[in-house]
Amino acid sequence: MMVAESALTQWLTERAQHIEHVLEQLLPPADLVPARLHQAMRYAVLGGGKRVRAALVYAAGYACVRPDFVQPTFNESLDRAAAAVELVHAYSLVHDDLPCMDDDMLRRGRPTLHVRYDEATALLAGDALQPLAFDLLAQMPLAPEAVVRATRTLAQAAGSLGMAGGQAIDLASVGKTLSQQELQQMHTLKTGALLAASVKLGGLVAGAQASQERSLEEYASAIGLAFQVVDDVLDVTTDTAVLGKTAGKDAAANKPTYVTLMGLEGAQSLASSLHRTARQALAPLGDASNLLGGLADFIVLRDH
Numbered sequence: 001m002m003v004a005e006s007a008l009t010q011w012l013t014e015r016a017q018h019i020e021h022v023l024e025q026l027l028p029p030a031d032l033v034p035a036r037l038h039q040a041m042r043y044a045v046l047g048g049g050k051r052v053r054a055a056l057v058y059a060a061g062y063a064c065v066r067p068d069f070v071q072p073t074f075n076e077s078l079d080r081a082a083a084a085v086e087l088v089h090a091y092s093l094v095h096d097d098l099p100c101m102d103d104d105m106l107r108r109g110r111p112t113l114h115v116r117y118d119e120a121t122a123l124l125a126g127d128a129l130q131p132l133a134f135d136l137l138a139q140m141p142l143a144p145e146a147v148v149r150a151t152r153t154l155a156q157a158a159g160s161l162g163m164a165g166g167q168a169i170d171l172a173s174v175g176k177t178l179s180q181q182e183l184q185q186m187h188t189l190k191t192g193a194l195l196a197a198s199v200k201l202g203g204l205v206a207g208a209q210a211s212q213e214r215s216l217e218e219y220a221s222a223i224g225l226a227f228q229v230v231d232d233v234l235d236v237t238t239d240t241a242v243l244g245k246t247a248g249k250d251a252a253a254n255k256p257t258y259v260t261l262m263g264l265e266g267a268q269s270l271a272s273s274l275h276r277t278a279r280q281a282l283a284p285l286g287d288a289s290n291l292l293g294g295l296a297d298f299i300v301l302r303d304h
Contacts, residue, residue, distance in 0.1 A: 016049075019051050026136060041128055041132075044091070045129065056220075059294075063216075069207065091129035134154065154197055156197075178256045187229075199292075200220065218278075223296050223299055271300050
């Protein structure tokens with residue numbers, strides 16, 4: 001069974017609005033000293049974004065939740081896990097946009113944080129958002145073992161063997177030709193790791209069984225890579241106004257992408273193949289995974 005596109009769109013809108021409210025409540029108030037730093041943190045996190053990572057947390061949690069779970073406690077833990085991945089994602093975007101990294105001026109249709117404020121404030125805002133994410137995980141009303149597993153899951157996804165490592169490889173690869181395997185390794189770390197962690201966190205909060213975790217892992221691996229392949233396609237097929245960030249920047253920076261490696265049709269074909277793999281991985285979860293299936297459709301078929 002599939003989720004109708006209209007129903008998925010409505011659910012995504014509702015989840016985005018919900019996590020926006022959760023983040024607004026959990027971030028430090030804008031007038032709390034040091035006010036400028038807290039204002040910058042809120043600017044980085046609030047007011048936009050597809051919230052795909054948060055949606056993956058919720059969808060994976062709903063796919064695996066046990067009937068004996070206490071609903072308010074389960075919902076609070078899901079909210080904190082979803083907020084944590086969004087904070088880590090926001091911090092990574094702030095740092096990626098800095099002049100020493102990707103040097104971008106536009107993010108989510110607005111000036112990037114270092115443009116709106118200054119480089120030092122942007123650096124500190126990112127530095128502050130990351131530990132706040134782990135603080136939220138530490139406060140989840142779950143068994144201590146589950147809290148530790150969740151914390152390690154996000155830490156590994158964000159570190160040198162995950163997102164930060166992928167960015168390091170990306171920076172070192174400018175002007176170079178990578179094999180498909182090398183490109184896949186880079187993006188599995190840079191983009192896929194945090195998306196996969198989002199799925200895994202939802203399962204952890206829900207108390208997923210080992211067989212469910214295996215399905216989630218296979219799904220997350222495929223959809224995490226598909227997300228980046230589609231990003232590479234959109235970078236050359238969509239304009240800046242639709243993307244909300246600078247279009248064509250990867251090509252201008254001479255960065256290796258799936259489009260430069262495989263051509264546009266080859267990249268689109270790979271995205272379709274990964275989409276099928278993700279969908280097939282969900283089969284053992286049955287109808288409970290309909291939202292995850294809908295998110296796979298959304299990730300691969302999106303236009304921005």
